[in-house]
Amino acid sequence: MTLFFGLVGGAGLIGPSAVDFTLLSPLALAVALFVVIPAAYGAAMPWIAERLLREDSILRRGRWAWIVGLVPLAFANLVGALVLLVALVVWAVGRSAPSLVEAWRSTVVAWLGRAALVAVAFASASGLVRDGIDILG
16 A cells, blocks of 8 residues: 555655655755655646647547557656556547446546545645654654
8 A cells, every 4th residue: 555655646755764865954945845846746737738638739639649648658667657558448448338438427436536536645645744744853
């Protein structure tokens, strides 16, 4: 479970024994930068995603363009390659079972996804706060 939360960005992002927090000073600045940099990424990503998902976007023009947009994930790391693999499986299942696509786009599934995101955000934020207190304390 810790590996999952570390991948999503909370627990494991900072830690008292990490080299960054034994070499950098002041500690408060080091902790702030390790929080602000991913937060800035998180703030910029929705804007970039919305631009890429517009009707006139290059990723929406061609039939296979969305796959081309995901290919850089394969070179990012193992998690990126897994995201690409899951996207291809979801695409294949969606083509073979259109009723599943309708169920996936339902209001209930949307709210379940939102609840899962809130739960992961809460767990990650609590781990981040706990690690920050350990470092500064």
